[in-house]
Amino acid sequence: MVRIVHIADVHLGYCCKNVGDKSASREQDFLNAFQRVVDYCCDPGHHVDALIIAGDLFDMADPPSDLVGFVQKNLSSMRQNGILVVGVPGTHDAYGYKSCIYRKNQLEGMHILVSLKEPFIRELSGEKVFFYGAAYIPGVSENHFKSFSPFQEEGIHIGIIHGSVGLPHHWEGRGQDLHIDEHEIARSNLDYVALGHFHNLKQMTCGNTLAVYPGSLEGKDFSESGQRFMVVVDFRGKSPHITPVPVNTRTIKTIDINLSNQPLESMNDLVTYISRTYSDPASIISLNLQGACQFPLDLEYLRHALGDQFFYLQLKDSTTVVDSDIVSSWKEERTIRGMYVTTLLHKIARAEGEEKLILEEALKIGITSFMEASP
Numbered sequence: 001m002v003r004i005v006h007i008a009d010v011h012l013g014y015c016c017k018n019v020g021d022k023s024a025s026r027e028q029d030f031l032n033a034f035q036r037v038v039d040y041c042c043d044p045g046h047h048v049d050a051l052i053i054a055g056d057l058f059d060m061a062d063p064p065s066d067l068v069g070f071v072q073k074n075l076s077s078m079r080q081n082g083i084l085v086v087g088v089p090g091t092h093d094a095y096g097y098k099s100c101i102y103r104k105n106q107l108e109g110m111h112i113l114v115s116l117k118e119p120f121i122r123e124l125s126g127e128k129v130f131f132y133g134a135a136y137i138p139g140v141s142e143n144h145f146k147s148f149s150p151f152q153e154e155g156i157h158i159g160i161i162h163g164s165v166g167l168p169h170h171w172e173g174r175g176q177d178l179h180i181d182e183h184e185i186a187r188s189n190l191d192y193v194a195l196g197h198f199h200n201l202k203q204m205t206c207g208n209t210l211a212v213y214p215g216s217l218e219g220k221d222f223s224e225s226g227q228r229f230m231v232v233v234d235f236r237g238k239s240p241h242i243t244p245v246p247v248n249t250r251t252i253k254t255i256d257i258n259l260s261n262q263p264l265e266s267m268n269d270l271v272t273y274i275s276r277t278y279s280d281p282a283s284i285i286s287l288n289l290q291g292a293c294q295f296p297l298d299l300e301y302l303r304h305a306l307g308d309q310f311f312y313l314q315l316k317d318s319t320t321v322v323d324s325d326i327v328s329s330w331k332e333e334r335t336i337r338g339m340y341v342t343t344l345l346h347k348i349a350r351a352e353g354e355e356k357l358i359l360e361e362a363l364k365i366g367i368t369s370f371m372e373a374s375p
């Protein structure tokens with residue numbers, strides 16, 4: 001049985017600006033994830049024949065030498081263990097850049113495929129395996145995949161493509177991408193297509209061909225939430241069976257908390273509730289507070305009070321005070337704050353869209369100020 005590990009979008013060298021002062025530690029996570037893949041492959045008990053890297057191994061075309069050294073060390077381990085490494089350039093480490101690392105032949109032991117004309121052929125675990133891949137240069141390369149057909153020879157035929165297959169709506173308009181239709185993959189009759197470019201795990205059956213995006217190995221932002229995987233592909237005969245294996249150090253999570261459903265009366269209650277329910281020091285969390293809040297919300301206080309409960313915490317205030325007890329009680333008062341609340345509530349009731357949101361924010365700020373003045 002031939003066993004191949006398929007990864008893509010490793011983005012080594014990615015600058016993690018979105019986690020504040022944790023950026024250096026977070027950048028190390030990306031290296032550790034790649035290291036974990038290499039360690040998995042080199043473990044003799046796993047019987048891995050080859051590693052496919054389907055583009056964006058690096059976050060940049062011309063990585064700094066410490067990063068190249070790190071990758072070279074791992075490629076050398078792979079070679080010592082007799083494991084083939086084959087890949088294509090991506091969009092971040094694109095072949096179109098003159099300074100592209102893959103043009104310099106600096107990385108020994110990684111076979112970068114640049115043209116679909118010639119397959120790269122190796123015998124693995126007694127089977128002849130054909131790898132087809134190309135470097136795509138926007139505006140220069142044609143989409144050779146449109147007229148592609150594999151060699152008519154017995155063996156396992158694998159395509160490696162960094163591009164968009166089955167385009168989600170929000171990716172439209174990215175003119176620089178290589179676009180491939182699912183029916184083109186079906187027509188190729190390849191046994192497996194190792195994809196890269198979309199950062200979340202996705203598998204597609206196109207005719208007789210299985211095409212898989214493994215996704216990124218560490219989430220780059222909050223759109224890459226949940227576990228991250230390498231894909232272990234076992235060929236029983238010619239037919240591929242995949243097992244996603246988690247590799248990430250940290251998990252990105254988005255959590256919505258509806259305060260209307262919680263009997264919380266103060267910031268301290270909220271801190272206690274969040275710590276008890278969601279504390280997770282290894283994770284990167286986006287916490288979205290929603291619903292009616294019965295007390296002034298102080299996000300800076302919350303961020304510091306929750307301190308080391310999370311690796312990194314992003315807070316979003318989507319709460320409303322319109323339906324809170326405090327507003328209900330103040331609007332009955334014949335006082336300045338009573339008039340303020342009543343006037344704002346009238347305006348909010350008549351407003352729409354962005355104006356409504358601005359007025360709700362004004363009500364929140366006003367209530368906080370009144371409370372600070374006379375708690």
Ligand SMILES: [Mn+2]
Nearest residue numbers: 009056090197
């Ligand atoms: Mn990528």
